Structure formats: structure tokens, C-alpha cells
Amino acid sequence: MPSRHTILRRRMKGLSRNIRGVREVVRALISTEHPLLAHIIPIRRCNLACEYCNEYDDFSKPVPTESMFQRVDKLGELGTSVVTISAGEPLLHPELDEIIRRIRKNGIIAGLITNGYLLTAERIEKLNRAGLEWLQISIDNVTPDEVSKKSLKVLDKKLQLLAEYADFHVNINSVVGGGVRSPQDALTIGKRALELGFSSTVGIIHDGGGQLQPLGEEERRVYHEMKAMEKRSFTRVNSFQDNIAQGRPNQWRCRAGARYLYICEDGLVHYCSQQRGYPGIPLENYTVTDIRREYITEKSCAPHCTVSCVHQVSIFDSWRAPQFPATEAASEPSGLVHIQ
DSSP, rough: OOOHHHHHHHHHHHHHHHHHHHHHHHHHOOOOOSEEEEEEEEEEBOOOOTTOOEEEEEESOOHHHHHHHOOOHHHTTTTTTTTEESSHHHHHHHHHHHHHHHHHTOOOOOOOOOOSTTTTTTHHHHHHHHHHHEEEEOOOSSSSSSSSOOOOOHHHHHHHHHHHHHOOOOEEEESTTOOOSSHHHHHHHHHHEEEEEEEEEEHHHHHHHSBBBOOHHHHHHHHHHHHOOOOTOOOOOHHHHHHHHOOOOOOOOOBBTTEEEEETTTTTEEEESSSSSSSEGGGGGOHHHHHHHHHOOTTTTGGGGGOOHHHHHHHGGTSSSSOHHHHHHHSOOHHHHHHO
């Protein structure tokens, strides 16, 4: 278990992170012309091959560090609030710590999504020194199977290392649906996360296109029990996934391409990991004009979308700025888009 000094240091950093978070919330409410969250990919390769995942390969080289610096700096110019590094497996990038430092240098909150396999005490300490502010690991089952090797049995020692050494916030996300053999595993994983002092969330595995896959009766029961456990929840918006669990579409205004950006390894801006190709503009060429256009562009995939991070940032603007089909949004005068 962590020392008293580590616990105190972690609490102080948590307080600082929360203050910055409140500041970014206020800024999000004041202005709509900057991204709230960007996911950036430093490497597509992964050391695992989970059956349901469509976001990895087993051969890609790391993105050159200088290219990553340029992309982070551009996100800083756009006023981005939070940058999350994901992949693939981002810990495979040899200069990951320098990328995190670059994010912090731009005044942006830095996060990391990892499968956790490559974590060691030394690696966690390096992430501390780099300035990482939060980390998420998704654990799919208690014992590895043909669907996923991200299991509690394999990763529990890694979680113990995080509990002892990490200065940053840790969230453990468990999942239901999508072929997960035992829905009850999510409860075991969630309880272990809380026991170690982490926050715990539950997600619903989407299909290959990021779309709705309704849960069965037992999966819904586990899902709702997990939601009741989320006293220290990393996420705050529940109605979105509640509808998914019931197989109901969500009526919402997706702000992908504006409030949320997904930047692939080639440096292109996409709506999300499941809708790559749109708008497909190089980040280096992305401007406030693009943000204004995508802010009011209606996304046809939105009603059955399960990509919760996009919904969580879009909720800030659910009450303002109606959306239009892409052809109409492109022709709207800029005055209708500039919502302050």
C-alpha cells in the first residue's frame, strides 16, 4: 500500500487537477469554439489482440516524436482542454513520456488509456515525472479467454503497483456485452478497483461500427448494479448508456469534429475511433472554421452510438445550437455558428 507521503502528494495533485477541471468546465460553457477532448494516437500497434477491438494492428511503427509534438502544439493552439493518448497500446511508443510533457507544456490536461500489461513500478514513476494526470485501464474479464486477455487475473499485480506508486488518478473500466462470457466479472473488477482506491466505471461493448448492441437480461442487471457502485465515478453522465442498455436510441447533438477530435496516427482529424474518414482533414490544417462547421453538423450515426466519451463532451452544448445535415451545415452563415 502507498506511504502517507505518497497519499498526501496524490491528494494535493488531485486537488490541483480538480481546480483545473472546474476552470475548463467554465471555459466550455463560455465558448463553443475550442475542443474539450482530443484523442491522439502515437502508435497503432498493440501487444494484444482482443477479438472485439478494431483499433489496432501488429506491425505499425511509432509516430515520429517530432510529428507528435507538432500535433500536440496544434491542439494547444486550438485551445483544447484535455488530450488523451490512446492507440493501439501507447506504452509501446519509446518517447511517450516526452509526449506527455509536451501536452502539459501546452497547459492541457494529460490522460492515458492503456491495457496495463507494460506497467512496472519504474514505468509508473516515469509517468509521474512526465506529469500524467489520469490513466484508464479497461479490464474485460476475471480470467483471460478467446475474446480478451485483459483480465483481472493477469492485471491485478499491475493494479497493486498503481495503487502504491501512481500520483495520477486511476480509473478501471469494466465491460458488459459484446461476447463477454460472464457479465458478473464486471462486478468483481469494479469492487477490486474501489478496494484499491481507484474509481470504477462500466462500459457497453459496441459492434464493429461503434453502434448499439442491446444487453441481455443478466447483462442489464449487472450493468445497473455497477452503476450503483460508481460513487467515485470517473464519468458523470449516465442516461446515455442507460438507454443503450435498454436497446433504446439516444436523441442528442453529437459535437464530434468540434468539441471532440480523434487524431489518427496519420495526423488526420476524424469524428471518433469508429467513424474514421470524416472529416478526414489534416490536423495541421484544422481551423476554427472547421470547428464551427462540425459543431452544427448532424451525424447520422449518433442515435445508436456507444462512444461515451463523445457524448460526455457533447453534453456541455446539448441545450444550444441546433444541427443540420452536412450539406446544409456547410452553407450556414458563420454568425449562426458562433455561439458564445
